[in-house]
Amino acid sequence: MTNESVDVVIVGAGASGAAIAWSLVDTKMKILCLEQGDWVNPADYPTTGTDWEAKGWGDFSFSPNTRGRETDYPINEDDSPINIANFNGVGGSTILYAAHFPRFHPSDFKVKSLDGVGDDWPIDYETLEPYYAENDRMMGVAALAGDPAYPPKDAVLPPVPIGKLGETLGRGLNKLGWHWWPSDSAIATQPYDGRDQCANLGPCVTGCSQGAKASTDITYWPHAIRAGVELRTRCRVKEITHDENDMATGVVYFDENGDEQFQPAEVVIMACNGVGTPRILLNSKSSRFPNGIANDSGLVGKNLMFHPYASIQGVFEERLDGHIGPGGCCIWSQEFYETDQSRGHLRGYTFEITRGRGAASTALGGLGSGKVPWGPGHHQAYQSLFDKTAGMVAICEDLPEEHNTVTLDPVLVDSDGIPAPKINYTLSDNSKKMLDHAVAKGEEMLRAAGAVDVTSDSPLGVAGWHLMGTARMGTDPAKSVVNEWGRSHDVKNLFVVDGSIFVTSAGVNPTSTIQALSLYIADNMKKRLANLFD
Amino acid sequence: MPDLISTDAALNPEASAFIMLLLGLMIPAEGEMPSAADPAIAQKCLQGMSSAESLVMDALYFINDQGVDFEKLSPTEQLRLIDTLRASKPEFIAAFQFNAVASYYADERVLTVLGLEGRAPHPGGYKAPETDWRLLETVTERGSIYRKV
Numbered sequence: 001m002t003n004e005s006v007d008v009v010i011v012g013a014g015a016s017g018a019a020i021a022w023s024l025v026d027t028k029m030k031i032l033c034l035e036q037g038d039w040v041n042p043a044d045y046p047t048t049g050t051d052w053e054a055k056g057w058g059d060f061s062f063s064p065n066t067r068g069r070e071t072d073y074p075i076n077e078d079d080s081p082i083n084i085a086n087f088n089g090v091g092g093s094t095i096l097y098a099a100h101f102p103r104f105h106p107s108d109f110k111v112k113s114l115d116g117v118g119d120d121w122p123i124d125y126e127t128l129e130p131y132y133a134e135n136d137r138m139m140g141v142a143a144l145a146g147d148p149a150y151p152p153k154d155a156v157l158p159p160v161p162i163g164k165l166g167e168t169l170g171r172g173l174n175k176l177g178w179h180w181w182p183s184d185s186a187i188a189t190q191p192y193d194g195r196d197q198c199a200n201l202g203p204c205v206t207g208c209s210q211g212a213k214a215s216t217d218i219t220y221w222p223h224a225i226r227a228g229v230e231l232r233t234r235c236r237v238k239e240i241t242h243d244e245n246d247m248a249t250g251v252v253y254f255d256e257n258g259d260e261q262f263q264p265a266e267v268v269i270m271a272c273n274g275v276g277t278p279r280i281l282l283n284s285k286s287s288r289f290p291n292g293i294a295n296d297s298g299l300v301g302k303n304l305m306f307h308p309y310a311s312i313q314g315v316f317e318e319r320l321d322g323h324i325g326p327g328g329c330c331i332w333s334q335e336f337y338e339t340d341q342s343r344g345h346l347r348g349y350t351f352e353i354t355r356g357r358g359a360a361s362t363a364l365g366g367l368g369s370g371k372v373p374w375g376p377g378h379h380q381a382y383q384s385l386f387d388k389t390a391g392m393v394a395i396c397e398d399l400p401e402e403h404n405t406v407t408l409d410p411v412l413v414d415s416d417g418i419p420a421p422k423i424n425y426t427l428s429d430n431s432k433k434m435l436d437h438a439v440a441k442g443e444e445m446l447r448a449a450g451a452v453d454v455t456s457d458s459p460l461g462v463a464g465w466h467l468m469g470t471a472r473m474g475t476d477p478a479k480s481v482v483n484e485w486g487r488s489h490d491v492k493n494l495f496v497v498d499g500s501i502f503v504t505s506a507g508v509n510p511t512s513t514i515q516a517l518s519l520y521i522a523d524n525m526k527k528r529l530a531n532l533f534d
Numbered sequence: 535m536p537d538l539i540s541t542d543a544a545l546n547p548e549a550s551a552f553i554m555l556l557l558g559l560m561i562p563a564e565g566e567m568p569s570a571a572d573p574a575i576a577q578k579c580l581q582g583m584s585s586a587e588s589l590v591m592d593a594l595y596f597i598n599d600q601g602v603d604f605e606k607l608s609p610t611e612q613l614r615l616i617d618t619l620r621a622s623k624p625e626f627i628a629a630f631q632f633n634a635v636a637s638y639y640a641d642e643r644v645l646t647v648l649g650l651e652g653r654a655p656h657p658g659g660y661k662a663p664e665t666d667w668r669l670l671e672t673v674t675e676r677g678s679i680y681r682k683v
Contacts, residue, residue, distance in 0.1 A: 047654060047655040047656045048657075050640045050641070050645060050652075050653065050654050051578075051636065051640040052640075053636065053639070053640070054582075054640065057632070057636070105680050106680065106681070106682070106683045107681040107683050109683075110683050114683065124683075125683075144670075148673065148674060148676065148678045149679055149680050150680055151680065159665070161662035163662055163663065163665075164663070166665070167665070171669065173673075174669065174673070177676070179673055180673060182665070199658075199659025199660070200659050200662045201655040201660070202655050202660075203655070209655075209656035210657075210659065319649075323660065324660040324661075325660075334679070337680075338679070338680065339681075358639075359644070360638075360639035363638070363639050364631065364632065367631050367635070374560045374561075374616060375559065375560070375562065375609060375613050378560070378561050378564075379561075379564045387648075387649075
């Protein structure tokens with residue numbers, strides 16, 4: 001079945017798809033977004049029940065393979081030490097993200113020039129800065145101005161309270177003379193743009209029942225839809241089609257009944273994240289593009305970057321009220337962010353100090369580590385851990401390597417028969433050294449803060465939250481998939497706006513940069529409307 | 535074996551009784567803390583384990599094959615046998631611990647004793663104390679640390 005043609009079809013309603021949909025409404029073009037998932041009802045989020053932790057391990061798990069909803073697609077992760085995290089629905093992975101919202105640093109765009117590794121981006125921090133600021137306003141970012149780890153930037157909302165836990169670790173960092181600052185957080189600390197203010201529920205990563213966390217279903221989308229964008233859910237895109245002039249003609253998708261439909265469009269924008277986008281590009285094969293559309297460079301699906309994570313946790317002698325406040329947003333330290341070759345690795349990482357573990361997670365972790373036994377000693381051992389455990393994750397910069405890939409699995413398919421993505425990934429020596437450094441420094445920090453026992457988990461296997469690099473941007477068509485404003489080198493009405501286009505990964509959560517890039521690309525499209533395809 | 539509580543779980547009676555025994559062994563009552571074999575808690579765990587009946591029966595057969603009457607052993611001897619079970623049947627132990635913990639530490643009485651107000655986080659939320667930002671004075675005194683390019 002063929003639908004009525006639109007000017008722009010956006011594939012994916014997550015962080016980047018929402019931002020570009022909102023920005024492009026200025027053009028008065030007919031814009032349609034196709035999303036494979038549903039709208040999520042905040043009343044269904046786990047924190048409305050005392051069993052919120054169990055639900056977070058099941059229906060609201062960030063692993064699509066664990067969650068296994070009808071709207072998810074399976075992912076073959078057998079050849080990766082890091083597993084993929086995502087969410088498929090309106091809002092995409094912002095539904096389950098922590099809302100930890102750092103920007104890249106200026107140095108992150110010039111990795112090759114500064115450190116001789118990876119590649120430089122074709123754009124720089126100054127180019128993106130106005131889009132970071134615009135996105136901060138749209139998402140409602142809580143921050144404290146003056147962070148010495150960044151160029152000056154404004155705070156939209158007051159910072160999140162750091163609580164007893166944050167102050168305890170802050171004092172430890174002060175003893176060492178290390179940098180720390182309250183985290184930039186996409187969380188409404190005051191009523192903002194129709195959103196209620198944060199009620200310090202704790203687990204943002206199972207969805208925000210309060211509606212304070214900036215997931216794009218409650219930030220960009222209401223504005224975009226009110227301005228005329230159509231958002232169609234339960235539409236799973238299979239492939240992008242093209243004509244004899246190498247121009248995209250639209251997309252083929254399966255609707256909620258499993259019926260195949262064709263959606264003609266003048267412009268196709270991919271916004272499906274660093275795994276979903278290469279999956280569809282690679283699945284869009286033709287005699288002209290036998291290796292997938294927009295893949296003359298052969299780089300679609302290559303250079304997959306995660307952020308290798310280490311978790312370092314300490315046990316303290318007093319309770320820390322760790323259940324109060326947004327779980328992933330407290331303070332950060334970027335003491336070891338910029339390159340210092342004396343550390344034995346290049347580039348660096350951010351320490352994201354997290355809040356305490358829930359009651360059930362504490363027990364499960366204690367049973368797993370052997371610190372909490374079965375039987376008569378259970379309660380005493382449990383009480384020595386509960387609300388007395390605090391720590392951090394280190395978010396390490398990953399460097400692009402072509403052998404880290406997303407390909408199409410030859411066997412595994414989703415419920416519509418579309419090939420599933422297969423991940424092949426190995427940790428580099430630089431990443432291993434960086435993780436070891438982070439574990440040692442994290443332990444030093446926790447001991448300085450008063451921890452009496454410290455444990456670590458590195459690399460953190462569940463931590464494939466950040467999916468980047470698989471359709472990289474650049475000026476050379478032989479070395480990149482899209483140009484410096486997100487347009488495919490090979491198909492001049494096909495754009496990519498998600499984390500796929502990252503050249504390098506930096507050492508911070510990527511959502512702020514993904515959305516800034518999406519707004520930047522939208523602006524470039526608007527400026528070039530008369531000759532967009534030249 | 536203890537009497538089977540009223541439940542709509544799909545586990546057969548033998549498997550249910552085994553799970554009940556393990557719950558009481560794993561988390562016994564102490565002070566204000568109830569046992570995990572408390573009927574309201576156990577019912578949730580039995581429901582959670584209902585999809586893993588084959589794992590439960592496999593574990594039960596393993597225990598029965600040890601040539602002892604598990605129910606009549608002392609708690610210390612039972613725990614020693616559980617260590618053997620843990621080594622031989624890790625999938626069962628993982629599933630059981632997951633469901634036991636998820637049921638026990640979501641119980642309002644347990645959460646209340648832990649100081650968590652015995653309720654869901656939403657809608658009540660929690661009040662956070664004001665932050666003393668003077669803590670950042672040493673950080674700001676040091677000045678800018680980002681790499682100029």
